[in-house]
Amino acid sequence: MIAVLQKLDQFGRNLMPLASTLLLVLLTMVPVVLPGFTAIMPAWGLMAVYYWVVFRPDLLPTSAAFAIGLLQDLLSGTPLGMNALVFVVVHWIVLTQRRFFVSTSFVVLWSGFALVVLIAMSVSWLSYSVLSLTLAPLDAALFQALLSLTVFPVVAVLFIRLHRAFLPA
Amino acid sequence: MKPRATGSVLRIAAPLRALAQRFSFLLLVLVAIALMLVGKIDTIVIDNIRGRIDDAFVPVMGALSRPAATAARVIEGIQELAGIRAENQRLRAENAALLQWQQAALKLESENRTMRDMLHVVPDAAISYVSGRVVADAGGPFVRTILVTAGRRDGARKGQAAMAGPGLIGRVIEVGETSSRILLITDLNSRIPVIMESSRQRAVMSGDNSEQPRLLYAVTDVPLQIGDRVVTSGHGGTLPPGLPVGKVASVTDHGIRVQPMVDLSRLEMVTLVDFGLATNLLGEAPKPGALP
Numbered sequence: 001m002i003a004v005l006q007k008l009d010q011f012g013r014n015l016m017p018l019a020s021t022l023l024l025v026l027l028t029m030v031p032v033v034l035p036g037f038t039a040i041m042p043a044w045g046l047m048a049v050y051y052w053v054v055f056r057p058d059l060l061p062t063s064a065a066f067a068i069g070l071l072q073d074l075l076s077g078t079p080l081g082m083n084a085l086v087f088v089v090v091h092w093i094v095l096t097q098r099r100f101f102v103s104t105s106f107v108v109l110w111s112g113f114a115l116v117v118l119i120a121m122s123v124s125w126l127s128y129s130v131l132s133l134t135l136a137p138l139d140a141a142l143f144q145a146l147l148s149l150t151v152f153p154v155v156a157v158l159f160i161r162l163h164r165a166f167l168p169a
Numbered sequence: 170m171k172p173r174a175t176g177s178v179l180r181i182a183a184p185l186r187a188l189a190q191r192f193s194f195l196l197l198v199l200v201a202i203a204l205m206l207v208g209k210i211d212t213i214v215i216d217n218i219r220g221r222i223d224d225a226f227v228p229v230m231g232a233l234s235r236p237a238a239t240a241a242r243v244i245e246g247i248q249e250l251a252g253i254r255a256e257n258q259r260l261r262a263e264n265a266a267l268l269q270w271q272q273a274a275l276k277l278e279s280e281n282r283t284m285r286d287m288l289h290v291v292p293d294a295a296i297s298y299v300s301g302r303v304v305a306d307a308g309g310p311f312v313r314t315i316l317v318t319a320g321r322r323d324g325a326r327k328g329q330a331a332m333a334g335p336g337l338i339g340r341v342i343e344v345g346e347t348s349s350r351i352l353l354i355t356d357l358n359s360r361i362p363v364i365m366e367s368s369r370q371r372a373v374m375s376g377d378n379s380e381q382p383r384l385l386y387a388v389t390d391v392p393l394q395i396g397d398r399v400v401t402s403g404h405g406g407t408l409p410p411g412l413p414v415g416k417v418a419s420v421t422d423h424g425i426r427v428q429p430m431v432d433l434s435r436l437e438m439v440t441l442v443d444f445g446l447a448t449n450l451l452g453e454a455p456k457p458g459a460l461p
Binding site (some may be wrong): 026027028029030031032033034035036037038039040041062063066068069071074075076077078079080081082084087088089091092095115124125127128129132134136137140141143144 | 190193194197200201202203204205208209212214215218219222223226229230233234237238241245303304306307308309310312313314315316350352358377378380381397403432434435436437453
């Protein structure tokens with residue numbers, strides 16, 4: 001009985017990366033009454049995907065990243081598959097380079113995110129431009145990337161706490 | 170749970186797993202690209218799926234957006250408190266002016282009615298409204314859409330005009346059972362046929378993801394003035410004529426820009442208006458009694 005409960009408990013804890021990523025993606029779409037803020041809303045979901053793929057890729061597989069990206073596409077009205085593609089590409093890149101990010105200091109983690117946010121911006125801008133057959137404006141996308149990069153440490157600290165509380169090594 | 174593998178099994182399994190991982194990555198990339206193409210080609214099926222998902226998440230988004238809305242209201246309340254005296258004075262003056270306008274409107278209305286009677290004008294189809302709360306926006310740099318809590322069940326239909334207060338804010342592009350999505354007039358894909366209220370010059374108002382949409386194809390025989398009111402022209406038959414959209418904000422060599430009538434970053438409630446126009450162009454059955 002206790003073993004079953006323990007398994008259940010562990011199962012719940014293991015869901016935490018997925019749940020927190022989902023929540024952050026939903027938070028992106030909460031209306032904020034600040035002029036012009038919607039367009040440059042930080043990419044909270046991207047931060048979550050980055051953090052969890054660096055530290056617990058086993059708990060946030062590529063398929064989960066894909067599904068969450070797809071959900072964001074469906075809910076936010078972006079072209080179907082755009083965010084899914086971004087999340088999958090980011091997932092793959094981080095997974096192949098994670099040894100480099102995971103081992104060292106916070107600054108390295110942060111600069112890794114800078115790279116990721118740049119890649120994410122390029123992929124989404126490119127796919128949106130191709131799909132709408134125009135050159136989409138870059139300014140808002142750039143500002144969003146910069147803002148995401150700026151607030152990343154706050155979110156990362158939050159994640160480190162969550163990580164320690166729910167999934168102690 | 171990791172399988173307890175012996176050395177030799179591991180030697181075979183590890184590359185296999187890497188291969189499977191790489192394969193799944195490629196597969197998912199291909200699926201994403203395929204979805205983009207499908208979304209471009211078959212919009213009806215995708216819109217239906219979007220509608221279902223939106224319906225499912227509207228309660229969640231509604232709950233998430235409450236605290237944000239409350240916080241914003243509190244901050245706004247404090248800001249307003251500071252200027253309450255000046256605001257009161259301004260409102261008194263405005264009220265006096267509006268009362269005069271009301272007299273004028275009443276006079277015009279009765280005159281209008283008599284003239285319609287004399288000319289036997291066919292009356293416009295009845296207008297019906299449905300209002301919903303804004304629970305989600307796009308939250309990203311590429312699209313300008315919002316999700317509201319009014320759906321098919323409440324009478325929302327694809328193609329309806331979405332208004333907030335005095336002006337047009339967009340069009341309904343997708344309807345679920347309890348939710349609908351509105352393409353704002355600032356979106357890159359928004360094109361609204363408009364007309365200058367005073368000079369009757371036609372143009373197309375085209376969003377470009379900035380705060381102020383551009384006016385395209387404006388025939389400028391009479392130069393446009395900053396502050397000219399822009400209203401819908403009704404061409405194309407999806408929107409009725411005469412809905413206020415905005416005011417001309419700038420006229421430069423690079424183009425003419427329109428300041429929307431409504432502050433699109435502060436939308437809380439949105440009204441979807443059914444003007445009884447025949448919307449068969451949008452794949453919906455024309456309603457009996459609709460305007461010819």
